[in-house]
Every structure is written in C-alpha cells, then in structure tokens.
Amino acid sequence: MEKEQYDFIGQPLEIKNIGKVTGKELYSSDINIPGQLYAVILRSPHAHAEIKKVDYSEAVKVGAVCIGPQDVPEIIYNERIVSIPEKTYRDRTVLPKEKVRHKGEALVACAAETEEKAWAALQKIKIEWGKQWKPLLTLEKALSDDAPPIYDWVYLGEEKLKVKNNIACERNIEVGDVEEGFREADIVIEKTFHTQRVYHMQFETKSAVCVPEADGGITVWTTSQGIHNVRILLGNIFNLPLSKINIKRITLGGSFGSSIQMNSITPICVALALKAKKPVKLVSSREDDFYDHAKYPLKTILKVGVKKDGTFTAAHCRVWVEIGGHNIQAYPYLGCVAGWFASLYKWKNIKYEGTAVYTNKVPTCAMQGYGNPQINFAVESMIDILAEELKMDPINLRLKNYVGKGDEFWGQGPTVRSIIRSCGVEEMLLEGAKLAQWEKRVPHYQKKEVIRKGMGVARGFHTSGTGGPNPGEVIDYSGATIKINEDGSVDVLTALMDLGGGTWDALAKIVAEVLKVPFEKIGIYNGIDTRSTVFDVNTHATRGVYCGGGAVKFVAEKVKEILLNYAATLFKDLPENLVLSCNKELGQAIIYPREIPENYKTIGEIAEYAHTTSWGTLAYTSTLRQKNCPPCFITHFVEVEVNTRTGEVKIPRVVIMGDSGTIINPNLWEGQIIGAFSRGLGFGLLEETDYHPEDGSLRCKGLVTDYKIPTTLEMPKIEDIIVRSAHTYEPTGPFGAKGIGEAALSSVGPAIANAIYNAIGIRFYELPITPEKILKSLQEKEENLRKRRGE
C-alpha cells in the first residue's frame, strides 16, 4: 500500500463555497430572467384514463401560453440516458398523448406574466376524458391476467416491444446450479421482504428556467445531476442541434438521485418557452414534486442454503419492483439489484430473477442507492436469520462469507465484473464491533424491560461509478478542462455536479495536489455549462470522486507536463530535472531545478511570463473512462430502544464504518455518512408514500405535513454518532480514493431491523418498521405465547 504525504488531500479545509451561508448561492428556482413568464402545470386527477380532448382555448383567451398533449413532439424517449441506447426502454413523450398513467401526471401547462395568472388560466382548461380504469396499485393487481394494460407497447432501443401483463422489463441470471447448491445445504431458508416507496423530499422542488435564444436555440437552468444528458435529450426531443442548446450547471437544492434523469418538468418548460418565444420559469409546487418521483420499492423472495459450518451453498433471489406509470430505466436497476445481491457474499450458486412491473403510481427512480438499500434489507436480514439458526455470531458469519479483496464482484450488475483491489470489510466489522461494544449484546429472550435495548449490524456497498474493464451497458466517463491562468491560479471546468457532498471541493483538492497550487487558488464553482465543458455522464452511482476525480487528475497531470516542459525552457534544463512543489509561505506552487530550491520560480511568474511572451495558455482538455468501479463498503452498528408499550423506537447510538480508500474531504465524507443515516432512519422507521386504494392519490396529499422525515430530535446526539474510516488505499482511484455517497445508506435499514430483532425478538420483513407495526406484532407474539401456554 503506497502512502504519501499530501498537501491537500485529506486535509480538513474549509468549504470555499460561502454563497450557501450568505444566501447568494443561486439555484434553478432563483434564476430570474427579465420578461420571463411563469409556468404552472395541470396534473391528471385520474390514475389511469384515456385523454379524449384537451381544450385550453379559454386559458389562451385570458392571456396564457399553453401546451397540451397535441403540442409536444412525438418523440418517445426515456428521460434517463445513462445506459447505452440498446438497453434503454422508452415509453414516454413530454406530455402523455393518449392516456394518463398515474394520478398527478403532468397533462397541460400554462405560462403567463405571473404565477397567479397562469394558475387562473389553468382553471379554465377543459379536459374530456374517455375510458377510465380502476388504478393498478399493487404488483399482484398489475400482474393479474385481467389487469388493463398500462402500455400496449414500448421501445427497447429501436425495437418495438409488446408489453405483456404490464411487465416493463425482466432480468434473469444464473451462475452455477442452485438446485445442486440447495441439495448440498444443511439449512435452507426462504423469506419474503418488502421495501416501500419513499419520496426523495429533496428541498428544492424540480425547477427549470428556459430562455429561447435569438438563433433558435435555448439556454436552460434546471435541477439536474448531469447537464450533458439533459442537453442530449432536449436536442433529441425538440430536434435542435446540440450546439444550440446550452444547459447551465447550477447548484441543486438536494437531489438524492431524483435528477439523474432529466426531470419531467424540464422539457415542459422548454416547450412552453419555445412556443411563447419568451423566457419561462417553472418551479414545481411541493405537491407537483410529490407526484413526480419516488424511490423504487422492492419485493424480494430470498432463499439461501447454508452448511452447518456457515458456508453458503446457494442463493435464489426473486425480486419484483412496481415502477409506477413510467419506466425510468428499471432495467439497469434490476441489474444492479442482482449485482448487490451477488457481490455481498459468496453464495457459490446463484439464481436471480428480476421483474419490473408498471403500476398506476408515481414513476420511481434511483434514490441514494440503486437497489442496494432495498436488496440489502433482505440479504442482511437473512444473514442474521441464518446466523441465529446456525447459532453463530452474525459478525462471524459475515466474516466467513463476504466477498473481499481479490474476489470478483459484479459492479453495476452482471455485465460489469472486476476484481476487488481494496477492501476494509474485516477491519470495519471488527473495529466497529469494538466501538459499538458488540460483546455486551445479549439475546432478545433475556430482555424483559418495558424499554428494550438492542443492537444490530448490517453491511452494504456501492460501486464507485459504473466503469469496468470493458465498456458495458452503462455510459461512464468524465472530462475536464484545466488551465493555469495568467497569474498562476487555476480554472477547473467540468460538467460534473456537486450534489452537496463536496464533490467540487474534492476535485479542487485533487487538482491542487497534482499542480501543488493552493486550494484557494483553484476556481471550480461557477460559470459552467454544457458549451464550456466536455461530456460528463452524471453525478450518480457514487462516481464523483473516483471517476470525476480520476478525470481531473488525469487532465491535471497533462497540464503539469505542459507546465514543466515550458518551465524547462525558462530554466534551460530538462523537465525531468525540475521539481514542482507547494510553498505554503508564498501561497504559491513553485518550480526549481532539482537540488537548487533557492532558484525557484513561482508558477504565477511562469504563467505570467508565458502570457506576456506569447507562449500561450498552459491548458489541457480531455475525458477519462475509469476501467473499474471499486466497491466502497459500509457497515452500520445500530443501537435501538424499543418501547414495548407504545412500539416506539429510539436510536440512541450508532457506529458507522466506511471504506472509501483515501478520504479526500474528511468533513464532508463524514457529513455524507451522517446525512445518509438520517435518510436511512426515515427509510427504516418512518417514511412511506402510500396510496389511496380507490383513486390512486397519495395519502399524504402531497403535503409535507403528512410526509414525515426525521427532524433534529430523531437523530442520536453528536457524540453518539461515531463515524470511522477503514484504512485502505484503492490503487485505481485518484490518490487512492473511492466513493461513499450511496454506500452510506445501503445498510441502515437492515441494521435497524436486526437491532429491533435483537431487542424484542420480532423479525420485520417490511419497511418502515412503524410503532403501529411493532405494537401489533408484540401483541400477536404475546397472544401466541399465551396460546402456546394454553391460556
């Protein structure tokens, strides 16, 4: 393991981006263009109904510009174009043409001088509905033979596919022979698990501002995790050359995966602006946003075979996901679920069957984790179930079977396989157990108090990006332009987004480290758009630091080469004889001939000389594809206190162990882990978007009042959240770094469930574990005991 002293990497440098504390940071919803119109959207009151006629003439009469199904291009697309086209299912248009497929689906949009005016115009729109169907809200209903088809056909790449039984896509994988594996096993256990739909509740509702430009092009500010993909999609939908579309990179008020795809309101805003020939601003209301996206749920039937010594022999995993009214790429989701399932433990023989099913609910998409919080709930609960059955310590069973260094793992699904080169799993389990005082853990049957304590452990991982030795189904590369300015400061131009996790700071540190230029002198925050940058796929898949950072490091090294070559002409020496280092006193990077540090020149001087003597800018532009997606591991040790009289759960303490290789930004790395824990806590105990069974509306009615996320009071105290990093170094990562983002949430749910089991001896197979469910189960348990005792 190579370790070096870094000037910037791993240093707890202050965040430079002070706009966020002074209120000056601009988000899409803060952009105001003089003369702009404000847009509002009419959303479907029905969950599944045929659109006969949309008449907005009365709205036009009161001065609104309107678009309806008849006005939007015929192009059928998928808003998430991270996968290669041949593996991308396409089912939607900007506004639905023939029918609506979930309540709250955008149907018509109006723009006017004020939001109020637009809203008033909206009320004048008349819609004639045709046939209406009872909404299909569950997997079972949607799959049943008499279910009305939500789609008759969709496209996969260029191929037109008939949709059968509302199945959006399927993915089946088999490795080895599971039947044989189960025969070898001493114990075979099968359980069914459910994870629920969760709403992202990112604070900035989906927003867009679109300015039609004089050349027929458009400039767009919108909530997006990947501006280049938005541009490609808009070019395709509106038949505009990409050179006429400019998407601005602008700070997002949270996202958690909900803007990997182009948000549904973005093309609506563009269509309005193109029609109105005026700038249009569209800011979703919170209710709009609730009806726009949700986290993929998952039903899992997991069957595992194990020998008495704790060796696994086979695992059969069947999963179903009800995806809602549109398919925002459930196909790679099913692949990733397979990958997470297959790569956490050595099952030996694997069978995986995944099915995605359309329902008349809000379309689902990624949300911090792309299937791993969901499948890990099943896998990690199962490990505890097996450990109990085997009378083994759950940590030992994990240590015995985990996929680790030197093993092959499936990164983003079965098509991206590579070898693990850095792995802190053992350290995390053992060190974490120490910090959590695992040895004091007692079995549930020894607990009799009203408030029962329990502790649970769970593991998870996410890949750092989606790269593999060979390009697979997922597009993954990043790019940057880096230039040394005329005073020796440095500009980094990259389309990579920072979702709040500190990606830009991390990238700046990487560049600082390569060029030895002080962190403060790196410009990275603003002034970026698609036109000024080369492609970057997206800030998703926990790829920011590993892939984006890898790319800026690659480009920075090229700039360094140019710099040294040029400096060599000044020093009348060879570049390899020059030393580049950071002089902290000067606050400058300096270059000097080896062994003669006193003859230094600052790179400011060199750059200025290059400038005034017309040598040109020291700059480089390129893209880089990472050929790996190393797993960043996470392990949660969660303590719970379950009140057996009320069913309430409190989390007094948690130990979180993370493995991200070298940590570039310690502060924000920890921040991401703790933040993920709060969302995991919501996922495990609190949150669910459930639907009215009759009309397919959200039971929370799109109100934050009735969609509760954790507050300050639900979180453990400062000193009771212990976050530690494993001591690893990823040889393929920039300065040894891997990712963290999505990994951080992937084991919170099962750790809570395992802890609750340890507290009260009740296994929950369904999230969230609410007080209602706990109390009911406790009463049933009591009842059963009484029956067993013959009372």
Add this chain to the structure above:
Amino acid sequence: MEEYKIEMKINGERLVATTQADESLLKFLRRNGFFEVKCGCEKGECGTCTVILQGKAVKSCITLALQANNKEVWTIRGMEKFELGRKLQESFVQYGAIQCGFCTPGMILVAKAYLDKNPIPDRKEIKREIAGNLCRCTGYKKIIDAIYAVAEENKKMN
C-alpha cells in the same frame, strides 16, 4: 411619485403597467422586459432606441411612455410577425448589414416603417430615411444594400 396606469399593445400583445409622468417610452419598455429596445444616447440623437408607434418610427427615448398610452407599439421582436419584417431581418443577415448589432433593431424598424409607406425607394431615399440612425460598425453601405434588396424584391413582385 405619482404612478399612472397605462395600457398598450406591444408586438400585438396587450401590456398593462404603471409608469411615471417623466418616464420615457424607452425606459418603460426596458423596465417591462423589452430589452431589444436599446439605449444609445437618451437624447434622440442616435436612433438606436427607435420603435414603431402607431405605424411611425419614433425615438422611444424622447417619447413619454404616457404618450404611448392606448397605442400600438412594435419592437424588433415583433417584426417576425410581418412578412416585410422577416424579409428585412433576413436581408440584414444576408448582406452582412449587422456587426455588433446594437443599432440593428432601430435600423430595421425604420426601414420597415419606411417601406410600408414607400415600398420601392431608391438607394438615395433609403439613405436619407435612415439618416437619423447612427451606426458605428458598418459604414451604412451594407445596411442600405440590405434595405434596397428588399425594395428590389418589392419591385419585382409589383
């Protein structure tokens, strides 16, 4: 300061807004988002801010906003609604009559108002008519060419 509510039709669309007694039409238009009306001198000297008011080219910097009350105003943005407007725009582009583009809106509007009145002028007449619009980039020749080309086309069509 007392405010006055005024109403006008700008590029065919109704606008109701408030103004003050001494506000020029130029300021009023820009304040309401019509940034295509450029401000050059605010003294009526350069013609950059020309708009068409009730069919006539006027300099919006020396017109009170209140004087446009209940009237029809066209700016360069509205020109694409007219065949002549579009022809002029295309001709300006084709003839390289645009460099920095700041005087262009005024030039096209003056040309439009003039050609409406006199569809087939000669070069000299055109030259005289745009005399109130200054241009620092082009040296006017290509602007006159561009307008003349439209006049020629008009001639052919008649």
Add this chain to the structure above:
Amino acid sequence: MKQIKYISPRTKEEALEVLQQEKDRACIVAGCSNVLPNLKDKKIAPQILVDITTLESLKGIFKKEGKILLGPLTTINELISSKIILEEYPVLTQAAREFADPIVRNTATVGGNLVTASPAADLAVPLLSLDAIVKIESLGDKREVNLINFFTAPGETILNSHELVVGIEFKQSDINKNGCFMKIGQRKAMAISIATLAVNLDWKENTINQIRIAAGSVAPTPLRLTGVEEFLKNKKLNQELIEEAVIKVSKEVNPISDIRASEGYRRYISGILFKRAIERLAN
C-alpha cells in the same frame, strides 16, 4: 423627492385652465424631443407635464382667405408632405426637409420648435422670412405677435407661462411663393446648424420689390436681417449688389464662437448662404 404629475387635457380650454392654474410649474409637452433630454439633464424641473398631443384642434394646416394657418402641433413630416406648403411656401418645405432626421420629424412639431426658441431653431428662420404671426391664447384672452418679436433671448420668448401658442399664420403672397432655405451643418442629418438662412424674394424685371432675409444660429435668437432688407429694397439685382449685400449680411449677423463654429466663420458663411440663396431665387 421630485413629484412630477402628468395631465392630458381633452380640450384647449382645459389646457388653458391648467396653465392658468399651474403657471410656470407646468411644462407643455408635444413632440417631446427637447423636453425629455432637458428633464434628464435637470435643465428644467416642472411639476406637471401638460401633454397637448391629444388636442386635435391644434393640428393641421388650414388654408383660408389668403392665409395659411398652421396648427402648432403639426409635425415636421406633415409639413414636408403638405402639397400646399410645397407649392406656395417652398422655403418652409425646404427647411423642414433639413430638420433633424426623418424619425424625429415624425414627432417634432412646428409649435415646439418655435417655443423652444433655440437660436438654431430650424423652422423659425423660414417662418420669419414668411413674415409669420404667432397666435397666442390664454384663459379668456388672445393676442397675436409677429414672429420677429416673439424671440427674446436663447430659449426665451415673449410667451407667458399661462399662454399657449395656438397657431402660426402667414399670408398667401408672391413673395412667400418664392423662397429659398440654406443650411450649413456639420453633417447632413441630425445636425444642429452652424448657420441657416432663408430668403423670400419678390422681384420684377430685375428690381427687388420686397425681400425678407432671416438667419439662424448667428445671433441669440433667430432674426430678420432688416438692415440688408432695407438696403436691397427697390434696387436692381446684379452681381455687384449681391456682393455688397453679402458683406452687409456678414456684418448684420451677430454670432458667437462655439463648439460648432467660430464667429468669423459664421459671419462669412452667412454671407455665402445669402449669396447662394439669392442666386438660386434669381435664376
């Protein structure tokens, strides 16, 4: 904070009432080509703007009983396109064509040009040479003033703050039919003149019956060169006389040096303008 109001009277009487009430607090606006720049430069600070552009009765060119009455709101372009002015009072058409630029001519008015009382007021010169009379009204009162007596100093006229110019009148006559306007500016359009000159001539068989010469930008106010006029009256028109008159013109004007030209040049060029004008009229 400044408080400017705006009023747009519906009738002349209403306008006069406002003026009576507000006196010098009021500023009349019509074409606005001077008022807005002046407001901006804080050269004027009225409390109320009286917009008279809606007063239809003050617009138009009327012919009656051997006279022409110009409504003060007649725009310069309306003058240019008036056939009767072109035929009967060509000096005015010529001057109007030289006025500012084609766009300003769409809004600038005759009355406005006069009351501005710029020494360089382009329309004052031909109107002087047409021997025009200014009709003035105030609430319950009327008067007429010969244009010669109208201007008192740069930017000043005999007009009282409660008065309104309601018409400009001049006679239909042979002399008025035969006029010529000359202008020297720094460029052809939109130029404030260095010197302007208008001549109206009535002559028979080489003898000058009557001549009117008016000049602009060469004195604190536009003026008639009555000395030269007197000198020429009843004289035979020949080259010598013209040369002599040219010298007298140069002497009678009273110009200053400014950014646009020097005093000497203005004197010289006034003579030249006169020479060109009279030669054109004589031919």
Add this chain to the structure above:
Amino acid sequence: MKKMEIEFILNGKKRKIEVKPNDLLINIIREDLYLTGTKYGCGLGECGVCTVLLNGEPVLSCLTLAITVDGKEITTIEGLAQGDELHPLQKAFLKNGAVQCGFCTPGMILTATALLRENPDATEDEIRNYMRGNLCRCTGYVQIIKAIKECTSIKNKGLTN
C-alpha cells in the same frame, strides 16, 4: 386586486413597496426584492426553509402575508453578514461541514441566531429542540448542531449536557 403600500425595514434598510393583500412575504422577498436566499420548501410551514426573522423572531415567510409586515423589521439571510465579515454562525456552518446542498442553510442559520440570542448557553438538547422545525435532508443535522454549539457562549464551550 388593489395594491397597498407598505413600509418595512428589510435587512436594515427602509423599503417601501406596493403589495396585494394576498401576496405572501416569501414571494415578495424572492420575486420582487430579488433576495433569493429565502427558499420555498413546502409552502405550509412544515419545513422551515423559508424562515425569516420578523422583529428578530423566526417566522415562516410562506405563511405570512406581506401586507402584515407593514411597519415591522425583516431580516433575511442576506442581511446577516456585516459587510464582508460573516456572522459567526455562518463561519461555523462552513467550518463544520454543516452545509451540503445548502437549501435549508439560510433558514437554519436564521433560526439559530434567534436561539442564541434567547439562550446563549444552549445545551445540545436545547439546540435540537429549538431547531426541530428546520428540516434538512442532506446532513442528518449533526454537523449543524455542532456548528451552533460552537457559537454558544464561552462559558458553555466544551461542556456536554
């Protein structure tokens, strides 16, 4: 709807504007006065993102009619720093990594200023309780609480509850 003139002090400066009776304070601040630091989160007073200070007390601008602030004093996040000198809370938020996406940050900081004024020695529990109406989806609050704790009075420094 008839507009009415109101006068109030915004970030130390007197402002006179016309509003309709049904205009919400948040929209006037964001759209008319271009202070976009105050964010829209839910529109129902549930998330705290739109918090501003009214006469020094945190209130929710999404549930406040602009017309009712006539004669009052409003502070938004833009009014907190003294010139270029950041408020201690702003510094502490940056230092402690209490900012991720930044959308909740303005409301958080404003609420925290009121807390520290009311209770300069606030304990962690008191901070957590006071801040409970300001939701954050990114950070999990811990670093926010840490940052606020760091700004409590000196005698409270270093003490846990």
Add this chain to the structure above:
Amino acid sequence: MHNTRFLTQEFEYFVPHTLSEALDLLFTYQDKRTKILAGGTDLLVKMKTLGIGVDYLININEISEIKNVELDKGLKIGAAVKLSQLEKMKAVKEEYPALYEGITSMAAIAIRNMATLVGNICNASPAGDTIPPLVVYGAKLRIVSKKGERVIPLEDFISGVGETILKRDELVSQVIIPEPYKDLGSAFCKKGRVKADIAKINLAVGIERDGDICRDCRIVLGSVFSKTLRAYKSEEILRGKVIKDDLIISAAKRAAEEIKPIDDVRSTAEYRNELARVMVEDTLHIAWERAGGKRW
C-alpha cells in the same frame, strides 16, 4: 390539486386598531366570507390546501386590547397573544404545566412565534394541542360582538371538526383560565410520527388531590374523535377514590374504551386504542405525582 406557492384567493384586507373597529367590520361583513387573521398558520394552510374562500380578511394583530396576558387570579389571554409569548411566561410554565407542555409540543418555534392560543382553539382541529390542557384547566372563552359579549366554557365551544359555535359577527377576544386548585396536578402527553408532529393522540389530565384521594379529575384526549373528548367514565373511576396504581390502570383502560379513533394517514384506530391506554396511564401517574400524591 392545490398550490402551496401562492394564494389564489383575492380579498379585501383590514387592519383594525381597536376591538370595536374589528367588531364593526365583522358585523358589516357577516354575510360575506370574512376571516380573522391572527397567526395565519392554520388559515393560510387551509386557504392553500383546501382552497377556502375569503372575501374579507381582518388582521387582528394590531389591536392592543387583545395583545396582553392578564395575570389576575388565573390567566386572561388575549386573542392576539402568540404561543411563544405564553411559553416564555413563568406563570404558564409553573402553574399550568399541561398547557406549557401542550404549547411547546407544537410544531416549531417559528410557528409558535406566529400562531395564537385563540387561533388554535378556533381552528377546532380534533388534534389541537392546547385544547385538552385548557379543558383540564376549565378555561372559558370571552366572545364579543357588536351586540355584546358572552363567556362560555371552552368545552361547549367546539362542535365538530373545524366547527365552533361562534357566530359570524363574533370574535373570541380572550381565553380565561381560572386559578388552579392548590393541589392540582396536571400533565400533557402527545405522540406523533416524529417528535414535533400533529398528534396521533394528545391528551391532558388534571387531578385535584385531597390527601390520598382524588377530589376531582379531568381526562381529555385529542385526535381520537371528531373533537376533543373527555373520558367521563374514566374520570368517574378516579373521582373521590384513593389513588392507587391499579385504579389508574383501570381508569386508563376505560379511557381507551371511550375513545372512537379512526384510521388515517397518521396512524391506525387499532394503534390509537392501545396507545391511548398507555398514554393515559403514564400521564395520570405524572399528574398525580405533580399533585403531590404518593405512588402505590
């Protein structure tokens, strides 16, 4: 669907500076949709989410007569008094702990800086957090109109979900809370999905102690019926009895039987039944201890 970004209602707005001005306005516009604006935290939410119509809006926050709390043999709380103002008062915290707990359990500081006590009452939500404590303390409401005034017990005021007996020209000007009995022990308890939430159940109890005996008591629950509900039968079990643990347990059980909760987005009826029992039991214990009673 609704929109929470702006108000679509257009209304005329008044800011009276005296009560009589306000009452005149209420009288004049009693046939119209006239609403009182105090904190706005319920009214504006309802305007946004339910689209309730408003023609005239009367902001009562500038009426000085109703901005104070009078401390004279109990409390007299004006209609424009903010909840945060009350929670900062020593008298409230010490003498009416259930009210203090009810108030501080509500939402967040920013909301309590805006919302008023009278507003919480008039909103007449079954989950209103101040109503159970106020009923426990025997609060009365002063109701005024142009024609005169009347004082009625809070218990008689709310008639259903969001409904009260207030006439259209009337205004609740004051909440009158009598001086508590010297050995009164009272407590409030609430459970939500998160700690600061609209209640799954909230409740307040008050026990007047006379030695070991419960002289009188009140058990008042919210979110378990269309309006705040008094568990009379449960109270009956305790009244006049020597208080012991088993008595409290049976009173709690009885209270759980008296309530009629429903399934909604916040919880289930089943859970509420069970929760009510636990909460009543725990809260009775606390109240009894606060009354100075011993536990046995």
